Amino acid sequence: MSLAQRILQGEIRAAARLMRDVDDGIASATRELKELYPHTGKAYIIGVTGPPGAGKSTLTDKLIETYRSQGKTVAVVAVDPTSPFSGGAILGDRIRMNRHATDEGVFIRSLGTRGHLGGLSNSANDIIHIFDAMGWDVILVETVGVGQDEVEIVRTAHTSVVVMVPGLGDEIQAIKAGILEIGDVFTVNKADRPDADRTARELETMIAMVMRPESDWTPPVVKSVAQKVEGVADLVARIDDHHRYLVNSGKMHQHEKFYSAQRFADLLKERLFAEVHQCLSDNGRLSETVDAIARRELDPYTAVETILDDALQCAMRKNRLT
Amino acid sequence: MSLAQRILQGEIRAAARLMRDVDDGIASATRELKELYPHTGKAYIIGVTGPPGAGKSTLTDKLIETYRSQGKTVAVVAVDPTSPFSGGAILGDRIRMNRHATDEGVFIRSLGTRGHLGGLSNSANDIIHIFDAMGWDVILVETVGVGQDEVEIVRTAHTSVVVMVPGLGDEIQAIKAGILEIGDVFTVNKADRPDADRTARELETMIAMVMRPESDWTPPVVKSVAQKVEGVADLVARIDDHHRYLVNSGKMHQHEKFYSAQRFADLLKERLFAEVHQCLSDNGRLSETVDAIARRELDPYTAVETILDDALQCAMRKNRLT
Numbered sequence: 001m002s003l004a005q006r007i008l009q010g011e012i013r014a015a016a017r018l019m020r021d022v023d024d025g026i027a028s029a030t031r032e033l034k035e036l037y038p039h040t041g042k043a044y045i046i047g048v049t050g051p052p053g054a055g056k057s058t059l060t061d062k063l064i065e066t067y068r069s070q071g072k073t074v075a076v077v078a079v080d081p082t083s084p085f086s087g088g089a090i091l092g093d094r095i096r097m098n099r100h101a102t103d104e105g106v107f108i109r110s111l112g113t114r115g116h117l118g119g120l121s122n123s124a125n126d127i128i129h130i131f132d133a134m135g136w137d138v139i140l141v142e143t144v145g146v147g148q149d150e151v152e153i154v155r156t157a158h159t160s161v162v163v164m165v166p167g168l169g170d171e172i173q174a175i176k177a178g179i180l181e182i183g184d185v186f187t188v189n190k191a192d193r194p195d196a197d198r199t200a201r202e203l204e205t206m207i208a209m210v211m212r213p214e215s216d217w218t219p220p221v222v223k224s225v226a227q228k229v230e231g232v233a234d235l236v237a238r239i240d241d242h243h244r245y246l247v248n249s250g251k252m253h254q255h256e257k258f259y260s261a262q263r264f265a266d267l268l269k270e271r272l273f274a275e276v277h278q279c280l281s282d283n284g285r286l287s288e289t290v291d292a293i294a295r296r297e298l299d300p301y302t303a304v305e306t307i308l309d310d311a312l313q314c315a316m317r318k319n320r321l322t
Numbered sequence: 323m324s325l326a327q328r329i330l331q332g333e334i335r336a337a338a339r340l341m342r343d344v345d346d347g348i349a350s351a352t353r354e355l356k357e358l359y360p361h362t363g364k365a366y367i368i369g370v371t372g373p374p375g376a377g378k379s380t381l382t383d384k385l386i387e388t389y390r391s392q393g394k395t396v397a398v399v400a401v402d403p404t405s406p407f408s409g410g411a412i413l414g415d416r417i418r419m420n421r422h423a424t425d426e427g428v429f430i431r432s433l434g435t436r437g438h439l440g441g442l443s444n445s446a447n448d449i450i451h452i453f454d455a456m457g458w459d460v461i462l463v464e465t466v467g468v469g470q471d472e473v474e475i476v477r478t479a480h481t482s483v484v485v486m487v488p489g490l491g492d493e494i495q496a497i498k499a500g501i502l503e504i505g506d507v508f509t510v511n512k513a514d515r516p517d518a519d520r521t522a523r524e525l526e527t528m529i530a531m532v533m534r535p536e537s538d539w540t541p542p543v544v545k546s547v548a549q550k551v552e553g554v555a556d557l558v559a560r561i562d563d564h565h566r567y568l569v570n571s572g573k574m575h576q577h578e579k580f581y582s583a584q585r586f587a588d589l590l591k592e593r594l595f596a597e598v599h600q601c602l603s604d605n606g607r608l609s610e611t612v613d614a615i616a617r618r619e620l621d622p623y624t625a626v627e628t629i630l631d632d633a634l635q636c637a638m639r640k641n642r643l644t
Contacts, residue, residue, distance in 0.1 A: 030623050037621035253616075260615035261608075263622045265599065268633070271626050272598055273591045286583075293582035294575075299359035300585045301352050304593050308641050311590070316634040 004035035007134050015130055022126045036133035043132040046239060047154040048142045050163030055189045059163055059226040060142050066236050068105055072137040076108040077127050079143040079153055121152045122266050156259055159184045159242045166196040180210045183219050185238045191223035217245050279314035326357035329456050337452055341431060344448045358455035365454040368561060369476040370464045372485030377511045381485055381548040382464050388558050390427055394459035398430040399449050401465040401475055443474045444588050478581055481506045481564045488518040502532045505541050507560045513545035539567050601636035
């Protein structure tokens with residue numbers, strides 16, 4: 001039986017094995033991912049993102065509990081962009097792991113930023129892909145939401161939950177539009193702190209000001225105290241609202257196309273570069289070009305223009321032979 | 323006079339203008355960057371990285387002061403990966419800007435994560451490139467050190483300073499090797515807090531355990547209280563030590579080659595993908611492929627394999643016409 005077939009039968013060890021193979025760039029992993037692909041597209045993917053210290057992990061923990069109590073299975077992809085400073089995140093995961101270790105309806109997978117040959121975004125998407133084919137109902141993707149790759153990952157979720165905290169004070173005025181565009185549902189967590197109401201109101205005002213072309217969804221702002229499980233049910237209800245909105249408005253289909261385009265572009269980019277780089281390496285043009293750039297005899301922009309035709313030709317020949 | 327010529331004469335407004343053009347993806351910017359390139363390679367590039375709250379901004383501020391007092395000019399590239407949560411960072415920059423606003427020997431440029439067509443790493447490198455050609459003595463690159471792109475940026479510095487804080491306690495054990503590999507000089511900042519000595523000792527032990535092939539540099543650990551300007555002179559002395567080590571060991575030259583290779587690869591990757599994506603867009607294959615992927619009739623891995631030959635051929639033809 002192939003690894004993919006075992007995964008489709010729900011074998012967790014097979015899934016963990018394929019995830020490792022993907023991370024290690026084992027060639028056969030692609031064959032398995034291909035076999036799994038037709039079975040994807042059923043899971044509901046929820047992004048949980050917010051600044052460090054906003055309580056994302058605790059909130060994720062409570063979301064797991066809530067979905068489990070509804071009888072849904074939950075897989076978590078914890079993207080760990082704080083690595084190489086990931087002390088806290090690692091410990092945090094371990095704690096969460098332990099809490100849910102005996103529950104077969106929960107699977108948590110942590111993802112560091114190192115050793116991902118095709119980029120963090122490709123790795124995270126491959127893992128989501130495996131979870132999805134395996135039949136998990138809900139996939140929670142937790143990221144700190146900083147860094148370009150990490151923001152890309154959030155965009156692949158059906159519903160993105162942005163976690164904020166009270167007392168950002170004047171600073172909230174300075175928050176770039178980016179965060180407001182990313183979020184489908186906002187939560188002001190740690191809402192037992194002073195200023196929670198003001199922060200929520202300010203967020204609502206700012207959300208109202210953001211132009212959302214082709215969308216009639218206004219992201220709600222929920223107050224929560226994840227630690228005390230307050231507001232979590234409300235948050236889940238708002239996520240459900242957004243899910244219904246996507247389905248009823250036909251946006252679910254649009255999201256599918258957006259996600260497919262993104263996935264294809266990422267993989268194409270990775271493959272193109274790999275082919276061309278290998279070619280230039282083999283024929284020695286890479287090292288002579290780099291030397292000339294380092295000696296300032298050639299600038300890197302001109303170098304790329306000069307080499308492009310040769311590089312494309314070489315990659316084409318190479319690809320035709322394989 | 324070209325923008326590049328004005329920049330070479332030290333005109334700050336011209337530099338700011340070119341940085342904006344680069345950000346906006348204006349085609350003529352590349353011409354100016356090419357003209358500047360032969361004049362690069364003189365600045366000393368120092369990376370300052372560490373987790374949020376470690377006091378990087380204050381430390382950067384004190385490093386500026388110290389280098390200014392030595393008569394050196396200082397440019398700062400503040401890479402802001404906390405965006406879209408960048409409230410604090412923006413305010414922080416503004417404060418620092420104001421402090422040095424009247425000093426013509428200081429130029430601070432902030433970089434968000436949005437709107438960088440060729441990726442954050444390309445944008446940061448273009449800005450470093452402009453500063454370098456302009457003749458700034460020291461370029462400080464401040465990043466939070468999280469996220470894949472951000473770690474890449476740190477690797478372009480001659481000397482990378484990693485800023486830590488005391489009291490990480492047991493968590494320090496969990497820190498991945500990544501941070502230890504990145505740093506050339508470590509500082510335990512906020513060293514007036516308890517546990518500073520223990521944190522410094524633990525760091526030293528961990529540094530000693532990391533294998534550093536082909537290097538006989540052992541990264542020193544300095545204690546600092548940036549707020550009170552304590553330990554900053556010591557930190558600068560250790561950075562100078564590392565600079566001398568690079569020069570005397572011939573590693574400076576090696577770094578130049580590494581950096582050139584990185585730069586070339588980044589630009590090649592960007593260009594390849596842009597050409598191919600445009601081609602597939604123009605001939606309609608992109609949208610038909612994405613549709614098939616979204617309908618699960620085609621998996622994205624097979625899609626890339628199937629389309630590669632056509633894509634390379636099309637890009638080659640297109641490139642030959644321009």
